[in-house]
Amino acid sequence: MSNSSKPTRPAALANWLMIVAFLVVLMVAVGGITRLTESGLSITQWKPITGAIPPLSEAAWQAEFALYQTTGEYQTVTGPAGMDLAAFKFIFFWEWFHRLLGRLIGLAFAVPLAWFWIRGAIPQGYKGRLVALLALGGLQGVFGWFMVRSGLAGTMTDVSHFWLSIHLLTALFTLGGLIWTALDLRQLATGASRPARWTGIASWVGAILFVQLLLGAWVAGLNAGLASDTWPLMQGQLVPEYDRSRGLAWAVTHDPFLLHFLHRWWAWIAVIALVVMARRVKPLVRQASVAIHTAFGIQILLGVATVWTGVALWVAVAHQVVGALLVASFAWGAHILGRRTA
Structure with missing residues (x-):
């Protein structure tokens, strides 16, 4: 044969x-x-x-x-x-x-x-x-x-x-x-008969999530999680002091205080985007909508706990693992929306 x-x-x-x-x-x-x-x-x-x-x-x-x-x-x-x-x-x-x-x-x-x-x-x-x-x-x-x-x-x-x-x-x-x-x-x-297609909503929600993941990776690489052990304030204020002497572009990519600040607040933009996606997904496959909500909810709580515990090992590892599960749930939701298009 x-x-x-x-x-x-x-x-x-x-x-x-x-x-x-x-x-x-x-x-x-x-x-x-x-x-x-x-x-x-x-x-x-x-x-x-x-x-x-x-x-x-x-x-x-x-x-x-x-x-x-x-x-x-x-x-x-x-x-x-x-x-x-x-x-x-x-x-x-x-x-x-x-x-x-x-x-x-x-x-x-x-x-x-x-x-x-x-x-x-x-x-x-x-x-x-x-x-x-x-x-x-x-x-x-x-x-x-x-x-x-x-x-x-x-x-x-x-x-x-x-x-x-x-x-x-x-x-x-x-x-x-x-x-x-x-x-x-x-x-x-x-x-x-046909695979799912990549949709417009998957593109813009994915782009927002990508920025958050990138910021998180830079925070990890620069040990910027240790820049503050308080939440929601940093250094007793909403916007922390950071090094402006080398320009904004350098600060956004290198300064641990600014990166920590951006990572913790861009998260809420990601949450809004994921909520929009989850609402589109819910009528089609409710379990996927629940998975998206659960993943970003736990991720936010673990992010705050990571800050409060001074980047305790297992809390920080859990934060990273749930980040991976959030990517998986996003892929699930995006696929469901792509099935309807296909």
């Missing part, structure tokens, strides 16, 4: 993509822990194959620690604070686990993709999209290394917040693509 005559399996493909999407959310959580524990620069080399194996001897651990000791982060921050080998092993674990999970996600996508492809189970028009999602996963790994490398240059004590935002937003874009494609395949399994 030729591949063209073999039955396709859109429902199975959809379930597989949803599993990969769950793994991406888990990856976002582990990435958040890696960032918040300052673990990202603990591994100074990129070894896509052999790097999956952690140090297995005391000599190997000492060699890795010696490499870390050459970084600006160790020489300026963690070294003077008294970091020993045991403390280094802790941060090494999170960066190693983050990279290992990335490899596992790559296998969880590539191996079933090859199997479905060989079996002729991929419906017409979906092979290119699935290959594009695989390429995005590969780019995610490359961007992650560029991010790490940015923190190893010279006397840098942290990674570039620009590369961090590219790394995180690529993961969230991939998550949205996985959800959208899985939903298209589920529709195909139930007899829908």
Whole structure:
């Protein structure tokens, strides 16, 4: 039997993509822990194959620690604070686990993709999209290394917040693509003849949400969450003092106080946009509307809690994870609106 005559399996493909999407959310959580524990620069080399194996001897651990000791982060921050080998092993674990999970996600996508492809189970028009999602996963790994490398240059004590935002937003874009494609395949399994279309409302709500996610990534990269532990005021006033000496463009992209302020108040613009979308979605699929409302409601509460707790680890990680779930619920809502157009 030729591949063209073999039955396709859109429902199975959809379930597989949803599993990969769950793994991406888990990856976002582990990435958040890696960032918040300052673990990202603990591994100074990129070894896509052999790097999956952690140090297995005391000599190997000492060699890795010696490499870390050459970084600006160790020489300026963690070294003077008294970091020993045991403390280094802790941060090494999170960066190693983050990279290992990335490899596992790559296998969880590539191996079933090859199997479905060989079996002729991929419906017409979906092979290119699935290959594009695989390429995005590969780019995610490359961007992650560029991010790490940015923190190893010279006397840098942290990674570039620009590369961090590219790394995180690529993961969230991939998550949205996985959800959208899985939903298209589920529709195909139930007899829908055409995939959903991207709508105007998805464009402008998505653009507003993108700005909020970008601001959040920059806040994380610059440790700007620590700029204030009060809400709604900062420094006892609504608009905090910030560095105006280098111009507004520099302040918007670099000043932690201004970025913290923008992130906490642009959130309400995002909420209004998401409410508009959810109201359009509700008559079509009520559960999706509830998911959107629930995600941004919890996200707002976790954002305030992150500020009040001085960026407590698990509160901040939960804030990042729910941000990923908000992207997933947005993709769901946008897909529903696109079905009506299709």
